Structures are given as structure tokens and as C-alpha cells.
Amino acid sequence: MARTVLxxxxxxxxxxxxxxxxxxxxxxxxDLVILGIPTRGVVLADRIGRIIAGIEQGTDPSAIVxxxxxxMYRDDLARHPTRTPSPTQVPRQGIDGKTVVLVDDVxxxxxxxxxxxxxxxxxxxxxxxxxxxxxxxxHRDLPIRADFVGKNLPTSREERINVRLTEIDGTEEVxxxxxxxxx
Amino acid sequence: MRHLLSTKDLGRAEAIQILDIAEDMADVQNxxxxxxxxxxxxxxxxxxxxxxxxTRISFxxxxxxxxxxxxxxxxxxxxxxxxxxxxxxxxxxxxMGADGVVIRxxxxxxxxxxxxxxxxxxxxxxxxxxxxxxxxxxxxxxFTMRRRxxxxxxRGRGLDxxxxxxxxxxxxxxxARSNLWLLGTLGxxxxxxxxxxxxxxxxxxxxxxxxxxxxxxxxxMQPDVVMMLRIQSERMNAAYFPSAREYGRQWGxxxxxxxxxxxxxxxxxxxxxNRGLEISAGAADSAQSTVLEQVANGVSIRMAVLYLLLSxxxxxxx
Amino acid sequence: MSESSYLxxxxxxxxxxxxDILIQDGRITSTAPGSSAPxxxxxxxxxxxxxxxxxxxxxxxxxxxxxxxxxxxxxxxxAAAAGGFTSVFAMANTMPVSDTAGVVEQVQSLGDAAGYATxxxxxxxxxxxxxxxxxxxxxxxxxxxxVRVFSDDGKCVHDxxxxxRALEYVKTFDGVIAQHAQDPRLTExxxxxxxxxxxxLGLKGWPAVAEESIxxxxxxxxEHVGARLHICHLSTAGSVDVVRWAKARGIPVTAEATPxxxxxxxxxxxxxxxxxxxxPPLRRDEDVQALRAGVADGTIDIVATDHAPHPRESKESxxxxxxxxxxxxxxxxPVVQTALVDTGLLGWDxxxxxxxxxxxxxxxxxxxxxxxxxxxxxNLTLVDPADRSTFTLDRxxxxxxxxxxxxxxxxxxxxxxxxxxxxxxxxGELASIEEAAAHARHLAREGVPAHG
Numbered sequence: 001m002a003r004t005v006l007x008x009x010x011x012x013x014x015x016x017x018x019x020x021x022x023x024x025x026x027x028x029x030x031d032l033v034i035l036g037i038p039t040r041g042v043v044l045a046d047r048i049g050r051i052i053a054g055i056e057q058g059t060d061p062s063a064i065v066x067x068x069x070x071x072m073y074r075d076d077l078a079r080h081p082t083r084t085p086s087p088t089q090v091p092r093q094g095i096d097g098k099t100v101v102l103v104d105d106v107x108x109x110x111x112x113x114x115x116x117x118x119x120x121x122x123x124x125x126x127x128x129x130x131x132x133x134x135x136x137x138x139h140r141d142l143p144i145r146a147d148f149v150g151k152n153l154p155t156s157r158e159e160r161i162n163v164r165l166t167e168i169d170g171t172e173e174v175x176x177x178x179x180x181x182x183x
Numbered sequence: 184m185r186h187l188l189s190t191k192d193l194g195r196a197e198a199i200q201i202l203d204i205a206e207d208m209a210d211v212q213n214x215x216x217x218x219x220x221x222x223x224x225x226x227x228x229x230x231x232x233x234x235x236x237x238t239r240i241s242f243x244x245x246x247x248x249x250x251x252x253x254x255x256x257x258x259x260x261x262x263x264x265x266x267x268x269x270x271x272x273x274x275x276x277x278x279m280g281a282d283g284v285v286i287r288x289x290x291x292x293x294x295x296x297x298x299x300x301x302x303x304x305x306x307x308x309x310x311x312x313x314x315x316x317x318x319x320x321x322x323x324x325x326f327t328m329r330r331r332x333x334x335x336x337x338r339g340r341g342l343d344x345x346x347x348x349x350x351x352x353x354x355x356x357x358x359a360r361s362n363l364w365l366l367g368t369l370g371x372x373x374x375x376x377x378x379x380x381x382x383x384x385x386x387x388x389x390x391x392x393x394x395x396x397x398x399x400x401x402x403x404m405q406p407d408v409v410m411m412l413r414i415q416s417e418r419m420n421a422a423y424f425p426s427a428r429e430y431g432r433q434w435g436x437x438x439x440x441x442x443x444x445x446x447x448x449x450x451x452x453x454x455x456x457n458r459g460l461e462i463s464a465g466a467a468d469s470a471q472s473t474v475l476e477q478v479a480n481g482v483s484i485r486m487a488v489l490y491l492l493l494s495x496x497x498x499x500x501x
Numbered sequence: 502m503s504e505s506s507y508l509x510x511x512x513x514x515x516x517x518x519x520x521d522i523l524i525q526d527g528r529i530t531s532t533a534p535g536s537s538a539p540x541x542x543x544x545x546x547x548x549x550x551x552x553x554x555x556x557x558x559x560x561x562x563x564x565x566x567x568x569x570x571x572x573x574x575x576x577x578x579x580a581a582a583a584g585g586f587t588s589v590f591a592m593a594n595t596m597p598v599s600d601t602a603g604v605v606e607q608v609q610s611l612g613d614a615a616g617y618a619t620x621x622x623x624x625x626x627x628x629x630x631x632x633x634x635x636x637x638x639x640x641x642x643x644x645x646x647x648v649r650v651f652s653d654d655g656k657c658v659h660d661x662x663x664x665x666r667a668l669e670y671v672k673t674f675d676g677v678i679a680q681h682a683q684d685p686r687l688t689e690x691x692x693x694x695x696x697x698x699x700x701x702l703g704l705k706g707w708p709a710v711a712e713e714s715i716x717x718x719x720x721x722x723x724e725h726v727g728a729r730l731h732i733c734h735l736s737t738a739g740s741v742d743v744v745r746w747a748k749a750r751g752i753p754v755t756a757e758a759t760p761x762x763x764x765x766x767x768x769x770x771x772x773x774x775x776x777x778x779x780x781p782p783l784r785r786d787e788d789v790q791a792l793r794a795g796v797a798d799g800t801i802d803i804v805a806t807d808h809a810p811h812p813r814e815s816k817e818s819x820x821x822x823x824x825x826x827x828x829x830x831x832x833x834x835p836v837v838q839t840a841l842v843d844t845g846l847l848g849w850d851x852x853x854x855x856x857x858x859x860x861x862x863x864x865x866x867x868x869x870x871x872x873x874x875x876x877x878x879x880n881l882t883l884v885d886p887a888d889r890s891t892f893t894l895d896r897x898x899x900x901x902x903x904x905x906x907x908x909x910x911x912x913x914x915x916x917x918x919x920x921x922x923x924x925x926x927x928x929g930e931l932a933s934i935e936e937a938a939a940h941a942r943h944l945a946r947e948g949v950p951a952h953g
Binding site for chain 1: 184200203204206207210214215216218219220221249336396490491495496
């Protein structure tokens with residue numbers, strides 16, 4: 001059965017903290033681009049953008065937030081049915097010379113982030129790339145590490161992490177599901 | 184999707200999915216780096232039994248921008264012109280490890296025969312077969328219409344309520360057939376205008392309005408889209424109509440007819456054009472003309488199709 | 502040959518009467534129920550089986566000489582025996598064309614030697630089937646092959662004057678012209694029935710009028726010169742109407758339909774599977790129904806197979822490049838039962854008429870009485886009308902496998918075929934080539950006329 005590990009208030013607090021940490025490390029919102037990775041990373045990036053705009057007066061969230069689809073860069077395309085890609089939307093200012101923060105809901109093997117870095121590479125040349133994730137559950141396959149973490153959740157490979165966000169799922173929580181017969 | 188053989192058996196959701204993915208591909212075309220790694224390691228064969236440089240290079244660009252390896256197999260001057268059968272050719276390509284075959288053939292149904300056979304297990308894209316279908320052309324036409332008619336708001340939608348008039352050699356046109364089925368699926372209404380000799384027998388049973396009179400149709404329909412079809416020179420020698428001059432006068436889009444179109448309507452042509460016959464230079468080069476957009480959009484559509492056919496795990500035969 | 506006497510116990514004759522058919526020395530010696538078997542006779546349990554006079558196919562392509570990779574006289578007559586046929590008329594589009602006495606005699610000899618069925622060569626109407634000048638019809642008629650049927654089948658005798666002369670000239674020899682009705686200009690590169698489907702599939706249309714206009718012209722020519730005319734493979738409702746009209750006027754025209762045109766429609770072509778490519782093309786369901794009605798009311802006199810073998814590579818290709826034609830000898834009777842008998846349109850006596858007695862009469866097949874009278878040559882076939890089975894390629898006995906019926910459930914199955922008292926097919930098993938050849942030598946010694 002599923003066990004809730006983060007509730008709505010926990011998620012809100014984590015995102016606020018991540019927003020502050022981003023601003024701190026970037027020394028403000030200048031030259032900052034926040035790119036969410038579909039599907040739920042886009043929602044989280046939106047929220048972070050709005051929190052940042054609330055902190056840094058005069059910041060337009062739509063000028064710093066975008067989405068980065070990684071479907072075409074995945075390394076497991078041939079092992080799954082064809083996926084329909086989502087749009088990539090980069091803020092008008094572009095990414096060249098910017099601080100790009102990638103946002104995803106769960107950091108696991110690191111393969112998604114590897115694909116995102118490739119996708120980013122084809123879009124331009126950021127000054128630095130950072131990674132924010134709501135949940136880091138460990139078990140990395142690649143040498144990738146998050147800069148901003150909402151919560152570290154030690155899990156076993158058999159467990160499943162479910163992130164539910166109001167905009168997509170109608171509810172708001174992070175839960176761990178016990179191992180089932182499927183993998 | 185396992186193969187793309189016709190638009191007739193394409194569902195609405197599937198068609199819109201292709202158009203939407205093509206939007207993503209079009210975005211990639213506007214970047215500095217126009218290449219995606221998606222089909223790295225896959226091999227696409229352009230198997231062209233009929234000359235068509237335009238279509239071939241469009242597919243070639245699409246495959247290369249998805250990082251596939253491309254092999255061009257042109258029948259002219261090859262063993263095919265020395266009597267090698269479609270079967271032998273297909274088995275040769277299978278042995279070379281082709282993942283996708285883009286086939287253009289003068290015989291209607293050749294792509295379907297290839298797809299149904301056990302000669303090769305590759306995904307098959309029909310790049311024009313005889314007088315049957317040319318599905319990627321219809322898809323790029325629909326994509327072009329959607330982008331022009333709903334600028335900035337084209338994703339996810341069909342062509343409901345859009346009126347399209349297709350003029351010319353319907354009888355021999357695979358473009359007209361593929362457009363008929365696809366545009367109908369997307370909710371558009373289609374009218375064919377042609378001399379009676381160039382209307383296919385039984386077209387009255389198709390979901391299309393038929394007319395012999397271009398001027399009356401343009402006046403009545405005030406269409407959103409006018410699509411002119413190419414008149415092949417060999418038709419003129421086969422008594423389908425008496426002369427090019429008479430054809431142009433009755434069914435050509437000249438400057439005068441262009442002036443009578445709604446200013447927001449668009450003029451399409453699958454190319455290559457016979458300027459001065461089915462379309463005047465003025466109409467072809469007007470702001471309403473989408474001829475060059477169609478070429479650019481062709482690459483995006485073909486990228487979307489190749490992506491859908493070749494990226495995922497191969498669907499089991501149903 | 503070990504046995505020469507057979508008693509077929511409990512068979513049903515075409516007229517519905519029960520019979521014990523006794524075959525001795527190549528002839529039927531009794532059909533009276535309750536006959537006891539003479540010593541040494543093979544008793545066949547024919548209970549539930551229908552006995553038909555040996556089937557006669559007026560339209561077979563045996564492909565020899567010239568196209569032996571598709572069929573030979575030997576393999577084609579094996580297919581005939583498997584399908585219940587005891588006589589086949591071999592079409593003239595061989596290589597060289599059967600347009601001289603030499604070629605028709607060669608075909609006749611090959612058939613006589615094989616022993617599976619009586620082979621009657623058809624002579625070409627025009628030299629090389631070119632449609633330009635008459636072939637040596639008289640020489641073929643007076644040759645050892647005694648040709649009576651002349652046809653350019655595969656091609657239409659489209660020149661009106663040439664057709665008139667041909668109709669007139671064959672009267673001299675009691676012959677008949679079998680016309681392949683196809684206007685060549687209206688069917689240039691044509692691929693399938695012209696209509697909404699051909700337009701959708703992008704296959705060049707073959708309009709019904711291309712067939713009907715030639716038939717209309719030819720029945721009027723036949724009336725004008727007072728000659729017999731036979732129309733091959735009617736395929737359209739309009740053709741049936743024209744022939745019906747001609748017969749009502751008293752014009753001496755006969756007509757045939759093929760089994761495939763009585764069962765299959767153009768819709769099969771959606772698959773672009775070239776097994777369904779045939780000349781004339783498969784038509785609409787309305788046409789199929791009109792052909793069935795035409796057979797039922799006698800407008801169409803006979804069913805003939807147009808057995809047209811082709812090697813695999815001729816059908817494994819894109820549609821346009823594939824050859825026209827289907828094999829049909831082995832499936833003919835089951836298709837006729839499925840399309841005409843089980844639908845209530847024909848009785849078994851009608852089947853005997855359209856598949857045996859009438860084609861024999863049109864082709865002037867001498868010596869075949871096609872009755873079960875005592876003393877008649879024992880040319881007959883036993884059919885199990887209760888069989889319902891999926892047609893499979895292993896039921897084909899010829900050299901080629903281009904059947905459109907693979908996987909189709911058909912009614913009825915041929916169990917035994919007797920050719921002059923010799924069982925070419927025994928409970929579904931073909932006689933061996935050696936046995937059949939021995940039978941052929943026996944017939945030659947006995948002086949059984951090769952034409953009967």
C-alpha cells in the first residue's frame with residue numbers, strides 16, 4: 001500500500017526553500033532561466049518561478065520559466081511504445097550565457113537529466129546548469145547530483161514514488177508504494 | 184503506428200497527433216542546431232522506383248535531422264530496371280538491416296504489398312504510389328492549412344468547418360485522394376473541380392462535392408483554401424482535354440480568379456508547378472500562396488512520421 | 502492396371518434416383534439398384550455421393566508448349582482429374598501459339614499419352630493471336646486433333662471484319678468461335694473493374710462496357726452471318742442482359758461463366774493481393790448475382806474454369822506487374838455447389854448440364870453421351886455434397902498454386918473420377934502417372950476415339 005511522505009504543506013515549504021536557495025546561489029534573478037521537464041517538472045518550475053517573482057520584485061515569471069522536452073533525447077526509446085513529445089518552450093531571452101535550472105519531480109537513475117543536458121546542448125550554451133528536484137530517491141546510474149533537493153527519500157529499487165500535483169492530478173502529495181509483482 | 188500507407192485508415196486522433204508532433208519538429212527547424220539524436224543507429228531506405236527529387240530530399244532531410252542513416256535506392260540504372268522484382272529488392276534491403284523503408288512506386292498498392300509481405304520487417308512509409316495515395320503530402324497540406332488559418336493556436340485541433348477546393352486532374356492525383364480522406368477526417372469540407380474527363384468514375388460516392396465549373400464554385404464557396412493540382416503534360420496527348428490553353432482558361436488559377444478570392448484565403452500547390460497552365464505566376468508568388476511553406480512543412484511532417492514509425496518498440500502485427 | 506470392374510454402391514444420380522453403378526471394361530453396364538458385384542470387381546461405397554457425368558471444361562489453359570514452368574498437359578490434366586473433369590479444352594495461347602495443325606496435334610498427343618483426361622485442343626482464330634489474319638482453321642479442323650473450337654482467348658478478336666469472316670469460315674467445319682470479349686482500347690493497361698473502388702485504390706479501371714459492347718457487336722454479327730458464337734467468361738450484369746436479349750431473338754449464341762466470377766467480388770482487391778487479379782476482372786456483387794441468375798435461367802449455358810496457372814513470382818509482386826489468371830480446375834465443382842446448388846439456384850441435373858453435357862455439345866465432343874445409360878463410356882465423377890471444408894493448397898494437383906480460394910470454406914468435394922472406366926481419382930487420391938499412362942496405352946489399343 002501507498003504511504004504518504006510529503007503532504008501539501010510539505011511540498012509548498014520545500015519549493016519555497018528551493019526558490020530561496022536558487023536565488024541565493026545565483027545572487028538574484030538576473031540571467032536566470034528555470035526549465036521544467038515534462039510532465040510534473042513543468043508544474044514545479046512554474047511554481048518556483050512564481051515564488052521567485054514574489055521574492056524578487058519586478059521579475060516576470062513568464063520571462064524566466066520554460067519547459068524542456070527530452071523525449072527525442074531518451075536512451076530508451078526503442079524499449080517502449082512510441083511516446084508523444086511535449087513542447088519545448090524557452091523564455092524569449094534564450095539560454096546562452098544564462099544560469100539554467102532544470103526542474104524535475106523525482107531524481108532516480110539520472111538518465112532523464114542526461115537526456116535533458118543533451119537537449120539543452122542543442123538549444124544553446126548556458127553559463128551554468130543546475131538541477132532542482134522535489135524528491136531524490138537515490139539509485140543513480142550516472143554521475144549526476146542535484147543542487148537543490150526538496151526531500152531525500154531513501155528507497156529500495158522495488159518501491160515506487162508517486163508525485164501528485166493539483167494542476168495535473170487534482171490532489172497534492174508524494175507517496176511511496178510498496179513493491180508489487182511488476183518489477 | 185507500424186506503417187503509413189494511406190490517409191484513408193488514419194483516425195482523427197492519430198492524424199492530429201502527427202500534426203502536433205510536426206509542430207515540435209518545426210520548432211526544431213528554427214533552432215541553430217536542427218538535428219535530434221532520436222533515430223541514431225536506425226537505417227532509413229528511400230526506395231524510389233519513380234523519380235521524385237523533391238520528395239526524396241524531403242524524406243532524406245527528415246531522416247537525417249533525426250540522426251538516422253539514410254540509404255537512397257533509386258530504381259533507375261539499378262538492378263530494378265533490369266527486371267529485379269519488388270520482392271528481391273525488399274529482401275536485399277532486409278538483409279542490409281533497414282528499419283524503415285520510404286517507398287515511391289508507380290504501381291498503386293506497392294507500399295501495401297511490401298508492408299503485408301514477409302519479405303521485410305521494416306516500417307513502410309508510402310511516399311506516393313501510382314494514382315492511389317500520397318499520405319505525407321496530405322499531412323503536410325493539412326499542417327500548412329492549420330498553421331495559416333489558426334496562427335499560434337494550431338496545436339491539438341482539426342480543420343473543422345474549413346472549406347477546401349481542389350482543382351485539376353483528380354483522376355490521376357494521389358494527392359487529391361489522400362487529401363480527400365484526411366481533410367474529411369479532420370472536419371473540413373472538400374470540393375473537387377475538374378473537367379468531367381478528369382473526375383474518377385464513382386467519385387460521386389465519395390464524401391466530396393463535385394463541380395465542373397471553377398468560377399461558380401469559387402463564387403459559391405468563398406473557400407478558405409484553393410489547392411491547384413499539377414497537370415501532367417502527357418494528359419494533353421490523351422484526349423482528356425483539347426488543349427493547354429482551353430484547360431488554363433477554364434480551370435487555371437489566373438490573376439483574375441486570384442483577385443476574386445477572399446483576401447484571407449490561401450492558395451496551395453503540391454509542386455512542381457506549371458506556371459501559366461494550372462496556376463499563374465502571380466498566384467504562385469502571391470502572399471496567399473503557401474507553396475514554399477509546404478516544402479518546409481514537408482520536412483517537419485516527415486520527421487514526425489519517421490519518429491512515430493521508428494522510435495518506439497516495434498508494434499506487434501495486429 | 503489391376504482392376505477393370507467397379508461397383509459404385511448407393512450413388513445418387515443427377516436426377517435424384519438411387520443407383521448401383523457397375524463399370525466393366527470402360528463402360529457402364531448397369532445402374533440398377535441392388536446389383537451385386539461380379540467377382541473381382543472393386544466395390545465403392547458411394548452412399549451419400551452424387552454421381553455426375555464426367556465434367557467437361559471448355560476453357561482450360563494447359564500452358565504447353567511454351568510455358569511449362571506454369572503447367573504442362575500432364576500436370577494440368579492431373580488437376581482436371583482431381584476436380585472431377587474427364588475432358589478439357591486446351592486454350593490456344595501457348596508458345597508457339599496453337600494456330601497450326603502441328604501444334605494442336607502435339608497438344609492432342611500429349612493429352613492422349615497422359616491418360617488423366619481427354620484433351621481437346623482449341624485453335625487460334627488469328628495467326629499468333631495477333632488479330633490480323635485468320636489462322637489455318639481448316640487445317641486444324643481436319644488434322645488428327647479435329648479442332649472444333651477456335652479462340653484467341655486472352656486477346657479479343659476486335660476487328661469487326663475479321664470477326665465476321667471468322668464466324669463465317671468456321672461454319673464450314675461445324676466449328677465455333679469462342680470470343681474473349683474485351684475492347685482493347687477501352688481496357689489499355691486496365692487492372693480491375695472500373696468503379697468507385699478502382700478509383701479509390703488507384704488501379705486503372707476496366708469498364709463493364711468494354712465487355713458488353715463487344716458481345717453486343719458479336720451477337721449481331723452472328724445473327725447476320727448465321728453462325729454459332731460462344732462468349733467466354735461473362736463477368737457483368739450487362740453482358741447477361743445482352744446475351745439474354747440475343748437468345749430471345751433466336752441468335753445461336755452460347756455463353757459461359759467462370760466459378761470465380763460466380764463467387765468473388767472486387768472487394769477482395771483492397772488487399773492488393775495479386776491472387777485476385779484475373780481477366781476479366783472480378784466485379785461487383787450485383788454482377789455476381791446477375792451471373793448466378795443467368796446460369797439459373799439458362800442465359801448462361803455453361804460454367805468453365807478459365808484455369809490459368811502462373812508461377813509464384815508472377816503473383817508475388819505489386820498489382821500492376823502481376824499476371825492475370827487463377828487456377829480453377831480443382832475448386833470448380835465446390836464453388837459451383839457453394840454458389841449455385843446450396844443457394845437453391847441449380848439442382849444436380851443442372852450441374853450435369855452446365856459442367857458436362859452442354860460444354861460437350863458446344864465443343865462437339867464426340868462419343869461422350871454423358872448419360873448413365875448402359876453401354877455408355879464410363880466417364881463420371883462422384884461428389885460428396887455434404888463435405889464442408891476450407892480449401893487448402895494441398896488440394897491443388899497442378900503445377901501452380903495461384904488459387905483465390907485458399908482459406909475459403911467451400912461445399913462439396915470430388916471423391917472419385919473415372920475416365921473410360923479408369924479411376925483417375927480414387928477416394929481423393931490421384932492415380933499415379935504410370936497407372937494413368939498405362940490406361941492411356943490401353944485406350945489406344947482398344948481404339949477408343951481420342952476425341953471422345
